[in-house]
Amino acid sequence: MATPLKIAYAGFLLTGMSLAGVFGTVAWRRRPSREATALVVLAAGIVLWLVGTTASLFVDPLSARVFAQKFSYFGIVSxxxxxxxxxxxYTGREAWVDRxxxxxxxxxxxVFLIGLWTTPExxxxxxxxTGSSLAFDVVHGPLFWVHVVYAYVLTLIATALLLEFLYRTQYLYTKQVxxxxxxxxxPWFGNMLYLGGAVPFDPTPITFAVSGTVLTWAVLEAGFVDLSPIAREAVVDHVNHGMLVVxxxxxxxDLNPTGKAMLDADDDIGRPLAELLTDYPQLVEEFADAHEKRENVLLDTPEGRRVFDIEVTPLTDYRDRLQGRLFLIQDVTERWQREQELQRQNEQLDRFASVVSHDLRNPLNVLDxxxxxxRESGDTEPLDAAAESIDRMYQLIDDVLSLAREGRQIESREPVELRAVARDAWANLETTEATLIVVDDRTLHADRSRLVQALENLFCNAVEHGGPGVTVEVGTSDxxxxxxxxxxxxGIPPDEHDDVFEYGYTTTDEGTGLGLAIADAIAEAHGWELRLEDGxxxxxxxFRDANVKRDDSVVLAE
Known part of the structure; x- marks a missing residue:
């Protein structure tokens, strides 16, 4: 007989069935994986349990009700x-789940099902x-209590694993767990109330309405099958990129170990990202509100100046609602340096081609x-001018080769004294009237031979444009x-300051226009900057270096 109490009880059971069907179906369709398979089996077990329990409310006689209740155990035991x-x-122990x-x-x-159907006693x-007509008045046999112990032990093990996982992942998956x-x-709280005699009927099936609601929410809203912690531990924690999630x-x-090292972050989960980037205000300005962006950024870090490739990607749920942002950070300093070096070499090749095609062509035309x-006159006097053109070509070739050689990156450095290097470079000049003054002496970390070449070219430039009696001074910057x-x-006119280091810049007919370019290339190979200042x-x-250190000596690009 369908009493109001039975109908209300059945309503809870049907609600639980429906929700179990929803989260099981959605989970399987959206992610056909081993986790989804286990979730579907769980949903199927709940449905079978509630179907049998619901049928036992409305069938007669007692034997039919007992049959329906026995049918529900196909779901209960699973x-x-x-x-x-x-x-x-879910907690990363998939290797344990084997046959x-x-x-x-x-x-x-x-064993329980065989005993239930063959020896039900x-x-x-x-x-x-019972009088409530919602439950049986049952005296349970030994096999039932064995099953109760078995089910509770499995539940306690699963609970302990979830709590351990929650702690291990720094509470990143609190909602899901x-x-x-x-x-x-x-369900098991309701079952304990029934087995303990606190209630006259088994409320366990009713509590599945709560379970179904929670699991449906977890699947649809909390990303239970969208974001696998296992994938995170297997991939995110082991990649070399810094990964941050806000x-x-x-x-x-969330952030992986590489991200922790980059930000020097430890117990910073939950803090605003802007607070973690106070040492890098340019990052806050560039990326604080960016949802999708990629850019190379030059940063001054404790390890020195580094270049990072930073990419921001929006994180959305299956309804395309923004849930957060993923930051991928990669140190690309070495790659960036290689690209810069390749670009410099390509530019150098273009300039060499210009020198060969233009600057060598002029003396060749004169020689011709x-x-x-x-030949036409039989006079040998024009051959003297031709010899001068040949000398100029030799000089140009030497300068081009020097430029190619001196522009290579410095492989090793050594401490050298500025005074000694300047005197060595001065000794290579063919001049007796010019004067060299070294104001003070400092220790530099450099390639000695290349530094001598750079100073020699600057000295030659001074003698060539300042005359044989010019005075050249060398010293430490102010x-x-x-x-x-x-x-x-x-001096050099102010409107020509930007051109002096260009290939071919010269104000005389004798010069090749490569002397200052060679000096600039040597400075760049050291990681320095050569500037023409207003004197x-x-x-x-x-010669300047932004990373110069100051103790008792000047250290350029140590």
Whole structure:
């Protein structure tokens, strides 16, 4: 007889069935994986349990009700093993889930079902209907209590694994883990009330409405099958990129070990990302509100100046609602340096081609003209001018080769004294009237031979433009962040300052226009910068390094 109490009770059962069907179906369609399979088995077990329980409310006679209740055990015995398997897979212990484990977990349910259908008195010693008509008045047999112990042990093991996982992952998956714990706790709490005699009927099936609601929410809203912690541990924690995840409010909710090292972050989960980047305000400005962006950024870090490739990607749920942002950070300093070096070499090749095609062509044309003139006239005087053109070509070739050689990156450095290097470079000049003054002496970390070549070219430039009696001064820059070479010649017009280091720049007919370009290439190979500064008299060239250190010596690009 369908009483109001039965109908209300059945309503809860149908609700639980419907929700179990929803989360099981959605989970399988959206992610056909081993975790989804375990979730579907759990959902199927709940459905079978509730179908049998619902049928037992409305069928007669007593034998039919007992049959329906026995049918529900096909679902009852499968729920706890399915929940344990789901927990193992979810918490990263999928290697444990093999045929042997599944076989062991199946032994008790199979033995229980065989005993239930062949020797039911092992489960029910006596059965009658209580006054509430919602439950049986049952005296349980030994096999029933064995199953109760088995189910509770599996539930406790799964609960312990979930709590350990929650702690191990720094509470990153709190919503998902609490959903699983609530889903399993509700039915077994109701079952304990019934077995303990606190209630006159078994409320366990009713509590599945709670379990179904929680698991449906976990699947649809908490990303239970969208974001696998196992994939995170297997991939995210072991990649060399820094990976950070922030929620829609800009708070840090996850980062891998590489990201921790980059940000020097430890217990910073939950803090706004902007607070973690206070040492890098340019990052906050560039990426604080960016949802999708990729850019190379140059940063001054404790390890020195580094280049990072930073990519921001939006994280959305299956409804395309923004849930947060993923930051991928890769140190690309070495790659960036190789690319810069390749670009420099390509530019150098273009300049060499220009020198060969243009600067060598002029003396060749002059040589050709004088040789032709000598042939026609029989006079050897034009051959003297032709020899001068040949000398100029040799000089140009030497300078081009020097430029190619000196522009290579410095492989090793050594401490050298500025005074000694300047005197060695000065000794290579063919001049007796010019004067060299070294104001002070400092220790530099450099390639000695290349530094001598750079200073020699600057000295030659000073003598060539300042005259044979020019005075050249070498010393430490005023702020002690570099050193300089200055002459007292006529100087270089301000409107030509930007051109002096270009290939081919010269103001005389004899020069090749490569001397200053060679000096600049040597400075660049050291990681320095050669500048033409405004001096009170003459031309003043300064070698600078932004990372120079100051103790008792000037250290350029140590």
């Amino acid at each position: 729920t706890t093993p399915a929940f344990l398997v789901l927990t193992l897979l 042997r484990l599944l076989g062991v977990l199946s032994v008790e349910p199979v 092992l489960v029910y010693e006596s059965v009658s209907v 609490l959903a699983l714990l609530t889903a399993v706790a509700a 929620d829609e409010e800009g708070r840090l909710i 003209g004088y040789v032709e003139l000598a 702020d002690e962040r570099g050193f300089y070479v200055q002459d007292d010649g006529p 009170s008299t003459g031309a003043r060239f300064e």
